Amino acid sequence: MNNQELHQQLLEAFKIESEERISSMFSNLTALEKSADAESRSKMLEIVYREAHSLKGAARSINIIPVETLCQAIETLFSKLKEEEINFTPDLFDTLHHAVGVIEKYLASSEPERNHFKDTMGELTEALSVYKQTENGSVPSGPETQQKQETQQENELQAEQKQIILPKIPAPGKKTFAPSQSQAPETPEILKPAEDVAKFRSAPKNSTKTSFADTVRISTAKLDSLLLKAEELITLKQIIGQHLKQIQDTSNFIKKWEKISEKSKKELREIKLQLHNSSLLDRFFKLYDMNHDQIKETDSQINELSASVEQSNRLLGGMVDDLLDQMKKTSLLPFSTLFSILPRMVREISRDLGKDVDLELSGGDIEIDKRILEGLKDPLIHMIRNAIDHGIEMPDIRKLEQKSPRGKICLTVSQPESNKVIITLSDDGKGIDVNAIRQKTIKAGMLSDSQAVELTDDETVSLIFQSGISTSPLITEISGRGLGMAIVQEHIENLSGLVFTSTVPGNGTTFKIELPVSLSTFRGIIVSAAGHDYILPIAHIEHTLQIEPDEIKTVENKSIILLNGHPVSLVALSNILGLPHHPLPDAKTKKLTLPVVILGSGEKSIACIVDTVTNEQDVLVKSLGKQLKRIPNISGATILGNGQVVPILNVNDLISSSSGKSISLVMGKDIDMKKDETQKSVLIVEDSFTSRTLLKNILEASGYTVTTAIDGEDGYQQLKLRYFDAVISDIEMPRMNGFELTKKIRDDETLAEKPVVLVTSLDSREDREKGIDVGADAYIVKSSFDQSNLLEVLERLV
Numbered sequence: 001m002n003n004q005e006l007h008q009q010l011l012e013a014f015k016i017e018s019e020e021r022i023s024s025m026f027s028n029l030t031a032l033e034k035s036a037d038a039e040s041r042s043k044m045l046e047i048v049y050r051e052a053h054s055l056k057g058a059a060r061s062i063n064i065i066p067v068e069t070l071c072q073a074i075e076t077l078f079s080k081l082k083e084e085e086i087n088f089t090p091d092l093f094d095t096l097h098h099a100v101g102v103i104e105k106y107l108a109s110s111e112p113e114r115n116h117f118k119d120t121m122g123e124l125t126e127a128l129s130v131y132k133q134t135e136n137g138s139v140p141s142g143p144e145t146q147q148k149q150e151t152q153q154e155n156e157l158q159a160e161q162k163q164i165i166l167p168k169i170p171a172p173g174k175k176t177f178a179p180s181q182s183q184a185p186e187t188p189e190i191l192k193p194a195e196d197v198a199k200f201r202s203a204p205k206n207s208t209k210t211s212f213a214d215t216v217r218i219s220t221a222k223l224d225s226l227l228l229k230a231e232e233l234i235t236l237k238q239i240i241g242q243h244l245k246q247i248q249d250t251s252n253f254i255k256k257w258e259k260i261s262e263k264s265k266k267e268l269r270e271i272k273l274q275l276h277n278s279s280l281l282d283r284f285f286k287l288y289d290m291n292h293d294q295i296k297e298t299d300s301q302i303n304e305l306s307a308s309v310e311q312s313n314r315l316l317g318g319m320v321d322d323l324l325d326q327m328k329k330t331s332l333l334p335f336s337t338l339f340s341i342l343p344r345m346v347r348e349i350s351r352d353l354g355k356d357v358d359l360e361l362s363g364g365d366i367e368i369d370k371r372i373l374e375g376l377k378d379p380l381i382h383m384i385r386n387a388i389d390h391g392i393e394m395p396d397i398r399k400l401e402q403k404s405p406r407g408k409i410c411l412t413v414s415q416p417e418s419n420k421v422i423i424t425l426s427d428d429g430k431g432i433d434v435n436a437i438r439q440k441t442i443k444a445g446m447l448s449d450s451q452a453v454e455l456t457d458d459e460t461v462s463l464i465f466q467s468g469i470s471t472s473p474l475i476t477e478i479s480g481r482g483l484g485m486a487i488v489q490e491h492i493e494n495l496s497g498l499v500f501t502s503t504v505p506g507n508g509t510t511f512k513i514e515l516p517v518s519l520s521t522f523r524g525i526i527v528s529a530a531g532h533d534y535i536l537p538i539a540h541i542e543h544t545l546q547i548e549p550d551e552i553k554t555v556e557n558k559s560i561i562l563l564n565g566h567p568v569s570l571v572a573l574s575n576i577l578g579l580p581h582h583p584l585p586d587a588k589t590k591k592l593t594l595p596v597v598i599l600g601s602g603e604k605s606i607a608c609i610v611d612t613v614t615n616e617q618d619v620l621v622k623s624l625g626k627q628l629k630r631i632p633n634i635s636g637a638t639i640l641g642n643g644q645v646v647p648i649l650n651v652n653d654l655i656s657s658s659s660g661k662s663i664s665l666v667m668g669k670d671i672d673m674k675k676d677e678t679q680k681s682v683l684i685v686e687d688s689f690t691s692r693t694l695l696k697n698i699l700e701a702s703g704y705t706v707t708t709a710i711d712g713e714d715g716y717q718q719l720k721l722r723y724f725d726a727v728i729s730d731i732e733m734p735r736m737n738g739f740e741l742t743k744k745i746r747d748d749e750t751l752a753e754k755p756v757v758l759v760t761s762l763d764s765r766e767d768r769e770k771g772i773d774v775g776a777d778a779y780i781v782k783s784s785f786d787q788s789n790l791l792e793v794l795e796r797l798v
Contacts, residue, residue, distance in 0.1 A: 010062050017058055018067075018107055021051045023340050025100050030343040033093050034358065049078035055103075066114075066121045067103055073128040074099060086131065095131075097347070099124045223330050230327040231521060233320045234620045235639055240316060242642050244309045251302045258299055261292050328518055333373050335413045336364030342384065346409065349388050356406040357392055359384075363413030368421050369518045375495045376423075376515070379488040383425055383511055384409060386485075391429030391509055401506070403428070419517050419539055426510040432503040434460050441466070461503055465489040495519065496635060498652055524619040524638075525689060526646065527597060527610040529572070530579035533646045535619055535638055536597065538689060540651035542605060543598040543708055544613055546700055561607055563598065564707075564721045570596070571658045572609040577633060593700070599651050606658050616689045621648060633657055680798050681705040685715035685729040685741060686759075691782075695728060695759070698787045704794075712736025716744055719751055725798040728790075731760040731767070739774050746775035755797035759790070 028044040028051075035041050056071035074096065080086050102124060106117040265288065339361045350357040392398075392407035399405055412424045437460050438452045446466065447455075455463075464485045492499045497515040516522065516539065523538040543563070552570060553560055559570040574580065597608045621636045635650040682704045686692040696706045707724070709715035713735040715727065727745065731738035738758050745751045757778040758771050771779045778793045 014058050014062055014064075015107070018055060018103075021055045021058075022100060022104050022107075024048075025051050025055075026097070026344045027340055029093065029096055029100065030347055032088070033347075045078060045081055049075060049082060052078060064107075066118055067106065070099060070103060070121050070125050070128075073125045077128050077131060080131075092131065095124070095127060097344075099128065227327045227331050230320075230324050231620050233323065234521065234618050237313075237317050237320045238617065238640060239642075240309070240313045242640075244306070244313050247302065247306045247309055251299070251306050254295065254299045254302055258292075258295050261295055265289075265292060324521070328369075328521075329367075331370055332367035332517075333370040334365050334367050335373070338373055338377060338380070339364045339411070342381075342411070345381065346384065346388065349385060350392075350407075353388065354394065355388065355392055356395055357388055358406055358408050360408065360410045362411075363415075366413045366415050366421060367517075368515065371519050372495050372497075372515055372517075375491060376513075379491045380411075380423075380425070382485075382488055384411075387425070387427040387429065387509070391427040391431070393430055415517075417539075419522065421515045421517055423513040423515065424510060425513075426508060428508045431505045431507060431509050432461055432464065432501075434503070434505070437461065437463055458502065461501055464501065465499070493650075493652065519621065521618055521620050523616060524648070525616045526614045526640075527573065527595075528612045528614075529577065529610050530574040531611070532579065533640075533644065534573070535646050535648045536599070537619075537648070537651065538616065540599055541597060541689075542600040542710075544689075544693065544696075545596050545598070545706070545708065546593040546696075547596050548593055561596070563607070564718055568598065568605055568607045569658065570607045570609065573597075573654075576608070576654055576657050599654060604655050606655050608654070608658075613693070619648065679703065679705050680725045680794075681707070681723065682794070683707050683709060683715060683718060683724040683727045685709045685712060685727060685733070685738070687711050687730060687733040691730065695790075698790065699728075699794075702791055712738060712741035712744075715741055719745065719754070724754070726755040726757065726794060728757045728759055728794075731758055731762055731771075739770055742771070742776050743774040755794075757790070757793055757797070759785070 025048050028047050032041055032044045032048070035044065052071045052074040056068050056075060059065075059067040059071060077086075077096075081088065086092075102117060102120055106114055106121065109117065342361070343359055346357055346359045387409050388407075392409070393401070393403075395405035398407065407427065407429060409425070409427045414422050414424070416422060434457050438447075438455070441447045441460075441463055442449060442452050446463075452460075465488070466486060489499055492513055492515070495515060496519065497513055499514075500512045501509065502512075503509040524535040525538060525541065526533055527536055528534070547561060551561055553562075553567075560567040561570050562568070595610050595613050597610055597613065599606055599608055619638045622638055633650055633653045634647050635653075636648045637645055638648060639645055680703075682699055684692055684695050684699070684706060686695065686708070687710055692708050692710075696708060699706045707718060707722075709718050711733040712729070715729065716736065718724075719727070727741075729738040729741055736744070738760065742756050742758065745754055745756060755777045756775065757780065758776045759780045759782060760767070761782045763781040763783060768779050777797055780790060780793070
């Protein structure tokens with residue numbers, strides 16, 4: 001490797017390291033400014049001191065002298081702060097923030113642009129070198145003192161410097177001297193980022209060889225490419241699954257053929273007995289037997305092929321799932337990577353506006369797809385800027401309102417479910433002026449006076465997401481144009497997320513953002529409407545059920561059904577999508593059941609009538625391209641195992657689009673929804689959509705009224721709201737398992753006598769005994785499941 005190549009390699013390494021060290025210096029300076037704990041301040045002071053020292057050494061190794069000189073001044077100043085020769089003051093914090101900011105801008109600039117910063121960097125270096133303390137007078141900063149301090153600092157970190165060899169490499173084009181033949185050239189180590197260097201320093205002293213094998217830097221573009229290729233394997237898994245289904249269908253067809261052949265053989269024998277001349281029939285029977293044996297042989301071979309493909313499908317499916325799971329982890333980043341830029345931003349904006357604002361962060365260790373994190377950056381920054389500018393009052397006003405002069409913004413990240421993240425951003429400012437929003441919408445012609453008055457406060461507050469609506473009286477570089485929140489909502493929805501807001505006048509505003517953990521894949525179910533297939537995300541499906549026309553009620557010309565005693569708006573998916581939909585038949589003349597999917601988005605829910613609900617599967621999201629970037633009700637597409645392209649529905653859009661739509665009923669009057677006392681009702685508690693659907697279909701075909709719940713907690717809540725004749729529950733479920741649910745039922749006086757049947761894959765003796773101990777009436781193992789057994793047990797219990 002020649003000097004020019006080595007210089008370029010060191011520059012790339014330095015760029016990575018400098019970004020991390022500068023970010024660390026900014027965050028610790030901001031924390032130092034707010035912290036009152038002596039121990040914490042000491043640790044943060046030491047961090048900034050060492051970061052400045054390391055950045056100085058790295059800059060020296062590649063001849064970036066202005067950065068080296070300014071970092072030396074910062075390091076020297078922090079040495080004085082460590083020795084308590086001087087103390088921090090607000091002016092000193094401002095100067096240090098400015099100095100680190102100038103270094104950041106200098107390194108981000110091109111070579112010609114860097115000349116503009118040299119004078120500023122020289123002035124800052126001088127200001128930090130001769131910094132005087134207000135109370136104790138001037139601090140010695142002559143050449144002798146400075147040289148002594150530098151020597152002391154170098155001695156303190158001598159051991160560290162010896163471990164990493166970073167020779168000073170001249171800029172490309174400068175003359176260098178080759179080592180003599182008798183002296184082996186030193187091979188420089190490539191500079192590693194701060195955390196890797198820390199691992200290097202902590203290596204055992206007796207180690208003969210030090211390496212960074214546990215940490216490798218890989219281009220994010222390469223990782224993204226690998227992730228995309230891994231995700232494509234989902235389609236391959238589905239294709240093999242489709243082939244397996246075709247083989248199984250063929251096997252079933254051959255079995256039917258074999259039964260028909262066997263039946264025909266018996267009939268031919270009866271005919272043979274009635275005929276006197278049977279020589280021809282004997283020949284025919286011989287050929288027939290050969291044909292029948294061939295059918296049996298084909299059936300045997302198909303069964304072997306089916307078993308082999310099923311095993312391969314299972315192995316491949318497991319490997320694909322494991323690979324994809326591991327690859328997804330490489331694309332996840334903690335929220336702390338986004339948090340790191342926020343304290344500095346809040347400090348700068350609040351000081352520019354003459355306000356004092358504290359930012360509290362929590363949940364930084366929660367991880368999310370880095371593509372979501374990158375897309376979330378701009379919306380989150382805008383919302384925080386709005387909170388400082390619009391929400392937090394000036395210190396004197398806050399004092400008059402009996403508030404702390406320092407405003408507070410809290411940013412919290414939580415993960416209530418494995419596939420969902422919730423971000424809560426709140427402030428303790430003045431809140432949103434609801435009346436001002438109403439007046440703005442009227443003035444903009446979006447609503448009439450009468451319409452604005454009819455809106456609830458929550459509905460009015462949600463109008464801030466409309467373009468052109470802002471309560472700021474001034475348009476500034478920070479806010480006031482009325483475009484920001486509309487763009488925020490659009491960006492979050494493009495990330496498959498939702499945003500909600502609430503406000504309390506005088507006490508602040510809270511925004512809640514719901515986001516998926518990953519953008520590329522999710523679990524979904526296939527539904528059909530008007531002859532077309534669509535994908536619905538499982539995360540937004542609350543229930544699936546079958547209803548009869550006489551269960552539908554009309555209220556103010558809108559169709560509803562009752563779910564757990566609560567009315568839910570009922571619409572046909574085909575109506576929402578603008579597809580032809582056939583009116584429902586008269587409930588008096590024809591009985592039928594209608595598949596319904598309950599969709600939820602935030603606090604809103606609708607019931608959607610679909611033609612069919614089929615299987616649950618992994619869904620790989622495909623972009624529709626720039627030309628089709630924003631289609632109402634559609635968020636993307638996927639390719640099924642059979643090659644069919646299926647649209648993915650946007651549940652938030654569906655709920656918004658359903659307003660004002662209703663299904664067509666032949667019966668134009670309200671339908672009396674009286675309970676049929678002769679029909680038994682069963683609650684199925686099962687977290688697997690597929691198992692839930694199977695049990696539901698079996699029971700409904702046998703005349704039971706069925707309601708489903710997704711886990712024990714959901715099931716127990718439903719038991720408290722309405723009557724059921726029996727409960728069928730799985731055991732392994734989130735939040736509350738089947739054992740816990742059964743015990744809770746037995747401990748509840750109003751539910752204690754309720755029959756409970758556990759249907760589970762757990763077949764050990766210990767699990768069976770535990771089921772008996774908690775009070776289950778029956779225990780059925782799924783591996784030996786027979787629907788007749790379940791129906792017999794239910795008939796005996798209810």
